Amino acid sequence: MAEPDTAPSPASPTDPAGPAAIVAVDNIAVTYEGAAPALDGVTFALAPGSFTFVTGGSGAGKTTLLNVIGLALPAASGTVQILGRNPMALPRPERAALRRQIGMVFQDFRLLDHLSVLENVALPLRVEGVAESQRRAQAGELLAWVGLGDRLEALPPTLSGGQKQRVAIARAVINRPQLLLADEPTGSIDDEIGMRVIRLFQALHGEGTTVLIATHNTHLVQALDYPVLHLEGGRVQAFGRLPRRQGEGG
Amino acid sequence: MRAKAPIFQADAASRYLPWLLVLAVFLATVATAGLLAVERTLADWQETAPAIVTVQLPPGADPALDETRADALVRRLRAEPGVAAVDRLPRAEVARLLRPWLGAEVESDALPLPPVLHVQLQPDSSTTAQRIRALAVAVAKDAVVDDHRAWQVKLVRYVEWLRVGIALSLALVVAVTGLTALFLTLGRMAIHREAIALMHQLGASDRFIVAALVLQAGLSALVSAVVGFLLGFVLLMVLSTAARELDETFLPVLRLDGLDWLWLLGVPLAFVVFSVLVTARTAFVHLRRLP
Numbered sequence: 001m002a003e004p005d006t007a008p009s010p011a012s013p014t015d016p017a018g019p020a021a022i023v024a025v026d027n028i029a030v031t032y033e034g035a036a037p038a039l040d041g042v043t044f045a046l047a048p049g050s051f052t053f054v055t056g057g058s059g060a061g062k063t064t065l066l067n068v069i070g071l072a073l074p075a076a077s078g079t080v081q082i083l084g085r086n087p088m089a090l091p092r093p094e095r096a097a098l099r100r101q102i103g104m105v106f107q108d109f110r111l112l113d114h115l116s117v118l119e120n121v122a123l124p125l126r127v128e129g130v131a132e133s134q135r136r137a138q139a140g141e142l143l144a145w146v147g148l149g150d151r152l153e154a155l156p157p158t159l160s161g162g163q164k165q166r167v168a169i170a171r172a173v174i175n176r177p178q179l180l181l182a183d184e185p186t187g188s189i190d191d192e193i194g195m196r197v198i199r200l201f202q203a204l205h206g207e208g209t210t211v212l213i214a215t216h217n218t219h220l221v222q223a224l225d226y227p228v229l230h231l232e233g234g235r236v237q238a239f240g241r242l243p244r245r246q247g248e249g250g
Numbered sequence: 251m252r253a254k255a256p257i258f259q260a261d262a263a264s265r266y267l268p269w270l271l272v273l274a275v276f277l278a279t280v281a282t283a284g285l286l287a288v289e290r291t292l293a294d295w296q297e298t299a300p301a302i303v304t305v306q307l308p309p310g311a312d313p314a315l316d317e318t319r320a321d322a323l324v325r326r327l328r329a330e331p332g333v334a335a336v337d338r339l340p341r342a343e344v345a346r347l348l349r350p351w352l353g354a355e356v357e358s359d360a361l362p363l364p365p366v367l368h369v370q371l372q373p374d375s376s377t378t379a380q381r382i383r384a385l386a387v388a389v390a391k392d393a394v395v396d397d398h399r400a401w402q403v404k405l406v407r408y409v410e411w412l413r414v415g416i417a418l419s420l421a422l423v424v425a426v427t428g429l430t431a432l433f434l435t436l437g438r439m440a441i442h443r444e445a446i447a448l449m450h451q452l453g454a455s456d457r458f459i460v461a462a463l464v465l466q467a468g469l470s471a472l473v474s475a476v477v478g479f480l481l482g483f484v485l486l487m488v489l490s491t492a493a494r495e496l497d498e499t500f501l502p503v504l505r506l507d508g509l510d511w512l513w514l515l516g517v518p519l520a521f522v523v524f525s526v527l528v529t530a531r532t533a534f535v536h537l538r539r540l541p
Contacts, residue, residue, distance in 0.1 A: 071451075071541060072451055072541065088541075092455070092538075095541075096453050097453065099453040101453075110448050112259075127449065171452075
């Protein structure tokens with residue numbers, strides 16, 4: 001894959017905490033016990049409404065970075081600002097509320113096998129205390145949108161990988177988060193379904209959601225003209241749009 | 251959609267807890283009943299029994315003389331300062347007390363029975379058994395005086411130790427219940443760690459997750475507590491029925507009254523609340539480890 005140029009778009013590593021940044025990461029480091037640093041001196045910022053890919057080889061730190069931004073993992077050092085707030089400085093209830101504004105699509109889906117597809121998708125609404133009838137209506141509508149309107153009562157073990165991925169996406173966006181993080185969303189599905197999933201993300205992006213997708217799918221990244229944050233060995237190697245090959249439009 | 255499907259699936263730990271709680275509440279109910287009965291009996295003894303002295307006048311050849319001596323002694327004792335009451339036991343009552351030793355023969359009018367007096371001293375009386383004995387001997391040289399206080403003191407001391415023993419047993423049952431709830435909560439959290447991590451990631455507050463865990467544990471604890479209490483209650487009723495056949499003159503019978511039964515009703519409730527509190531506290535502490 002061609003390295004992205006380092007043009008500061010939409011937000012550059014040199015201007016990490018721009019006033020409008022929805023995510024501002026400043027010099028963070030994460031080290032797992034007995035291992036090399038998973039992240040080391042990572043600095044960047046994302047503007048609201050942006051669509052960004054995080055790329056890098058296996059062990060580059062993509063998942064760790066998403067976990068830090070998704071408040072699933074604290075950084076050992078450095079600061080992270082999400083929606084203008086430092087989550088680690090917030091009381092736990094407020095941190096939980098901030099987490100509700102972040103949708104997360106996990107590589108392994110993380111669906112609860114004993115709950116139906118509808119119940120899985122409605123979980124974030126249940127957390128927010130939304131009435132059951134409203135949860136049912138919203139989850140049903142969203143599942144229809146991702147093409148699973150006929151599998152509402154199915155249990156996750158009966159679904160294919162692509163179907164599980166769409167359920168996970170529906171769950172991540174049901175409460176209309178401002179920030180959507182997806183870890184290898186096309187990793188376990190074929191290209192056709194992968195593009196369908198990406199189109200779902202584009203639709204959400206079109207409605208104003210900031211999207212950050214970690215992927216090692218170079219074809220996907222090259223096919224779409226979005227900024228790329230490239231990691232290697234836990235460090236940011238480049239952040240910007242991929243250089244256009246000659247003859248390509250735009 | 252199923253109404254309020256539980257977020258955390260039933261697990262082996264959830265099936266184990268109810269049986270332990272049945273046992274714990276059963277033991278606690280019986281132990282509490284024992285404690286209440288001992289407390290009540292002890293209070294009764296300390297209030298009434300310590301100040302009773304029994305005077306027995308051995309029968310002579312002339313029953314009329316026996317009666318005269320007994321009447322004279324009753325009058326003398328009633329005049330003594332510090333004596334609250336003097337009651338002469340009816341012949342039938344004396345016969346009943348002697349029946350275990352003398353058999354049915356004791357009912358015969360031909361058998362001379364000793365006049366027996368119960369002398370109740372005032373609680374703050376300085377009158378001693380020796381003084382009562384001196385008065386009795388003045389009337390009848392061979393009078394026998396029993397000071398109940400000597401064995402009562404020993405019995406009270408024994409019952410006080412019994413009370414300590416029961417209270418310790420009860421405390422152990424409570425401690426075991428608490429530890430059981432603690433380890434089962436940790437076990438459940440280990441079993442459901444992925445679901446807990448997911449709910450945490452979806453923005454569920456600690457309170458929400460704890461409520462989901464406690465709801466399931468609390469409901470099964472309630473059912474277990476009721477079953478354990480009913481089993482204990484049945485045992486107490488059986489013991490209570492058997493106790494009615496005992497002769498309280500020779501063996502003090504432990505009893506419960508209406509208020510005690512109300513206290514007993516609080517045992518299952520207290521255990522449910524306790525196990526829920528331990529579960530909630532353990533879960534809260536454990537969740538603090540998540541970012």
